[in-house]
Amino acid sequence: MTAQALLFTLSAIGISETAYLIKKRILFKDPFCPVGENCLAVLKSKYNKIFIIPNDILGLFFYLACAAITAFLVMDVFPLTLLSLIIKILIGVGSLISFFLTYLQFRVIKAWCFWCLMSAWTIWLMAVILLLSGI
Amino acid sequence: MNKSSFHILRVGLAITFLWIGILILKSPESWGGYLQPWAFKLLPLSLSQAMISAAILDIVIGLLLLVDQLTWLAGGLAVLHLGVVITVSGITDITVRDIGLLAGAVVVLTESLPSHLNPFLKNKNY
Numbered sequence: 183m184t185a186q187a188l189l190f191t192l193s194a195i196g197i198s199e200t201a202y203l204i205k206k207r208i209l210f211k212d213p214f215c216p217v218g219e220n221c222l223a224v225l226k227s228k229y230n231k232i233f234i235i236p237n238d239i240l241g242l243f244f245y246l247a248c249a250a251i252t253a254f255l256v257m258d259v260f261p262l263t264l265l266s267l268i269i270k271i272l273i274g275v276g277s278l279i280s281f282f283l284t285y286l287q288f289r290v291i292k293a294w295c296f297w298c299l300m301s302a303w304t305i306w307l308m309a310v311i312l313l314l315s316g317i
Numbered sequence: 318m319n320k321s322s323f324h325i326l327r328v329g330l331a332i333t334f335l336w337i338g339i340l341i342l343k344s345p346e347s348w349g350g351y352l353q354p355w356a357f358k359l360l361p362l363s364l365s366q367a368m369i370s371a372a373i374l375d376i377v378i379g380l381l382l383l384v385d386q387l388t389w390l391a392g393g394l395a396v397l398h399l400g401v402v403i404t405v406s407g408i409t410d411i412t413v414r415d416i417g418l419l420a421g422a423v424v425v426l427t428e429s430l431p432s433h434l435n436p437f438l439k440n441k442n443y
Contacts, residue, residue: 187336190332190335190336190339191332191336194328194331194332194335194383195328195332197383197384198328198331198383198384198385201383201384201385202385205385216321249335253339256339256340256343257339257342257343258343
């Protein structure tokens, strides 16, 4: 239950963060960068999409799926083994994509974005919780 | 109020409401045990249905707070909901937590209320 509560909390933080970025993008407003000044260089770079889907929308769907699966695991409403497998695959793929996007910031764009790093750390923390708890 | 502090409070409250909603949906009857006997007699629905309705309200409030949409409405619903919860569950060892949550919800409501709905808040910087 503790691991599920932590996973749900991190997913909710991710939902809130990606919803903020999507809202700012739709309204053509620049997001607030609490640390550093290079958020926009990253968020407006050509790497802000995977295929044609903006990263913030992909992130929102990722976090919504993780939150929903964690909630279903707690409520015990669907086959637990299947849900457990799906969340492992999701977080595993999410971690790898986060590594790639962080590498792009470090080596290619050469700028750091607070919101992107926060999202990456959120996903890596979810992976650590998943590994330690053995859900 | 500092804008970052407001958003931290908003997201924190959202997570609390969402998680409580999920826990109530998991076992509505056991959460119904917190109800005072006098409040139980006033229920127009079965205990389970009433608790499921409360859980759905918790989740709606949590979602609105989380995505920062109609935040003032979510804050208002949270204040009303917590007021009812404190009333029907009576003063117990855990009431103090609900009072803290109620105070947070009041802050979210007053800070997010559109100025045309509250003439006293016209000079806000939001």
